[in-house]
Amino acid sequence: MELRDWQLVLKDKVVKGLKEGLLVALQSPTGSGKTLFSLVSALEVRPKVLFAVRTHNEFYPVYRESKRLGKTFAFVMGKARSCLYAGEGTDPEDIKCSLCDSSSSIFLEENDPPFTVLKELKERGMREKFCPYFSLLNSVSEADVVAVTYPYVFTPWMGESLGLEMSDYVLVVDEAHNLDSLNELAERRLSGQTLDLALREVKSPEAVRILKRLREELNNVVSDEERYLKVENYPKLEKEELKLLEEEYEDRRKEMITNKSIRKLHIGTVLRFYSSDGVVFSHKGSLVVKPLLSTPFISTLNQDIPVILMSGTMQPKDYLVKVLGITRKILYIDVEKELRTKVTGTFDCMLAIDVTSAFSLRSQEMWRKYASYLLRIYYTAKANVLAIFPSYSIMEKVMDHVKVDKFVEGSRTNLEEVMRESKERKIVIAGVARGKLSEGIELTVDGSSVISDVAICGIPYPSFDDYLKLRSREIYKITGQSMRDALMEIPALIAVKQAIGRAIRGKGDHATVWLLDKRFETPWWKMRINCFNPKKVKL
Ligand code: SF4
Incomplete structure (x- = not known):
């Protein structure tokens, strides 16, 4: 297996860290080959890998890279997806398996992609009266690489249902910046x-x-x-x-x-x-x-198993310790900083110094200015424009004035529709920070992004509401330190980097990033989003 330059340079360091019992936090951009790298490194330390991803759609790259390495692969999709009798939207807890006459399981050797396996398994299960869900569970212990979603790693009773002997495994957590919202598993x-x-x-x-x-x-x-x-x-x-x-x-x-x-x-x-x-x-x-904290769900990461956390937008080490409650020694590797080179696509920065979403300066006039910027960006953009807003209400007020082809995120946003439209014609795709369109969505053709311009329409600080106030107080009780600023700044930073990441999916991608808020003009922001010398613009 041929590794890329950065992978060759850093593999031994990661393997050594894992062998010494450190938790490895790997910050590396999308499209840089993290999945393959983590598998190769992990398999040098233990014979098997438990790979935790956020959604089922993210199983495929793990499957693909496992096969490239000649490893056997298994996965688990929850009862809501794999039960023979469950309709769309079923909550797995509503399913009463103890009364089911198809609860027996078979053993699977999976060679096809996960969704193909599941489809065939359900058809066969229906004919032969066995349970696809329990069959998937039954088959994980034999595979070299097992892909699951977060709940199977971070909620103890679901983890136990896998029945894995964890001393054989390295745990890899993909998109680990999401650990910050693990408490949502219990929401x-x-x-x-x-x-x-x-x-x-x-x-x-x-x-x-x-x-x-x-x-x-x-x-x-x-x-x-x-x-x-x-x-x-x-x-x-x-x-x-x-x-x-x-x-x-x-x-x-x-x-x-x-x-x-x-x-x-x-x-x-x-x-x-x-x-x-x-x-x-x-x-x-x-x-x-x-719950106010993610700490109870993080306990798996503090156990004595080798762990790789990876993300293109990883929180800083201090945040992992103080806010998330990781108590183990951490080996934090920022791939581009470590190698002093770009390992994926690039972007130019524009900084607008005459707009802001700061609360005290919000007005109809301000929303019209934002709309003017978006129109200007749209007409000069080579492809689609992704516009990310701090909240739904700001997005609606601005997008009301943007009268060009557009797709505005809503509660019923259908990602397939966005993908289809963005491939057919140039549109403005408007979404909110930390929403469906700014994280996790893959808008690509042949591995390259279909977005040429990303407009960050205001800094997406989370609002310091009752939840954040109480959360901040709880963290203070534990650490004795005020993390109030970090609780505002780090999620905003991650949301901005995630949005930029939608336009940089592969090494050949080049985008223009429009920082539409004068508050971006600080060394803190410029350094953290790698926009050291943005071109300043005005309407
Ligand atoms: S045993 Fe399997 S098929 Fe039967 S109800 Fe439970 S999940 Fe569904």
């Missing part, structure tokens, strides 16, 4: 719509009465604001009421498995909200319960 939402749908699922008048009361009380405490607002007096359930809803839930689960037709049970969503630990907030029209 539960309760909305008016969920309660309306749950009302259609229950049968007893008593359950109907309980849900109607919750519905009414919920209306009084939630707001549509994008900020998290702490809620003290949210609607509660008495023990007896909870028991009654649980009985209804169990009855529906049994009916679904008996009828071999499983769908999402909203009453289950209600119950999970009430059984979750954390602080309760109002957020975008729903009640949300979530």
